[in-house]
Amino acid sequence: MPKIPEIALAMRLYFSAEEEGRYSRPAIRVALAGMVVGVMVMILTICIVVGFKQTVTQKVAGFGAHIQVVSFDNNNTYDLQPIPVSDSLLTKLGQYPHVVAAAPFVTKPGMLKTDSAFHGMVLKGTDYWAFFAHNLVAGELPAEPNQVLLSRAVASELQLEVGDPVFAYFVDENDVRARRFSISGIYETGFSQFDDLFVVAPLETAQRLLTVSLPAEGEEPYYSGVEILVDDTRYLDETADRIYFATVNHLDEDGYNVYYVQTLQEQNPAIFAWLDLLDMNVVVIIILMLLVAGFNIVSGLIILILDGVQLIGTLKALGATNRFIRRIFLTQAALLIGKGVLYGNLIGFALAAIQYYTHIIPLDAATYYVSYVPIAFPWGWLLALNIMTIILSLLILLLPSMIIAKISPAKVMHYE
Secondary structure: OOOHHHHHHHHHHHHHHHHHOHHHHHHHHHHHHHHHHHHHHHHHHHHHHHHHHHHHHHHHHHOOOOEEEEOOOOOOOOOOOOEEEOHHHHHHHOOOOOOOEEEEEEEEEEEEEEEOOEEEEEEEEEOOHHHHHOEEEEEEEOOOOOOOEEHHHHHHOOOOOOEEEEEEEOOOOOOOEEEEEEEEEOOOOOHHHHOEEEEEHHHHHHHHHHHOOOOOOOOOOEEEEEEEEEEHHHHHHHHHHHHHHHOOOOOOOOOOOEEEEEEHHHOHHHHHHHHHHHHHHHHHHHHHHHHHHHHHHHHHHHHHHOOOOOHHHHHHHEEEEHHHHHHHHHHHHHHHHHHHHHHHHHHHHHHHHHHHHHOOOOOOOHHHHOOOOOOOOOEEEHHHHHHHHHHHHHHHHHOOOHHHHHOHHHHHOOOO
């Protein structure tokens, strides 16, 4: 039992009221239910929005990495000016904090053609297959130079399957080059903006299209750029700055910068501007839920005070101060708040876990870039949310608790 007398008395009153069923009155139940629903909605909002942002960011990074080092003369298209990429540069880039991979890549715009249809595309050459292996839905990753991956959407449009041949055409300044590829596998990310665009091939295959011939021994190979993945996007800008200062002094024979560093936000500004709007939605929802929860818990405190008006009069007659009595009722209200927060957490996390493991709620991938409602558990934010909810709820209760000071022991005798 707590040593502070008002807290000890409050806990005794609370648990005795629980046993007698006084906290099962409709008004108290409504106040408690409002608190539970508010906490549950806030938890689900954070889990869904953070999960959504993480999932979309991972898909964008899968196609273009977190950071790219490309030609300073890039024109924001996939037809990039080739740049020299030495082994020493790749080693240097891979040694920075939070960098988990630094690998060259090639992109080359072209067109796929069958007997009955054609489709514009970008051939991407890479040796980093983790993302596409995770999203592979048929076949296998390319094992030979003439093999490629197609998205399910493109394969369906061109009526192609695993093992089928397909011709690709690439336009240079004065030439059109044709290549015959074999489809080794089909991938699907749900990100139609990229699925409709990228055909993926081994790096060496795409490099031959970029530079006509592979570099001789001792020569620096040329690629469209270098893709860099980081382990934590919170350090993305810091890492990009480090890489910028590491490459800014590489000049060509005319004294101009060779390399240009860009982050995935800079590559896809529209997507990330849209994602940033979600943060505002989260703030609005949390504020509304806190107001609803605050209103309900204030109503609950007022009911507790009205129910305990005779106790208040008796305590005042015995010499108790208003501060002493306020602590009693605030402690009871705090116990109700704790109960509401606990139940809200249990229900919120249960619903989030069900969606996390079953993907029971679907989405239109063409609109939302994902085929189901994604869930993440940012424990730091969720803990902060619970602490903030409890503290703000208690602060909101300070004003209505002043009602106690206006209750006169003499008038209590006439209260029914």
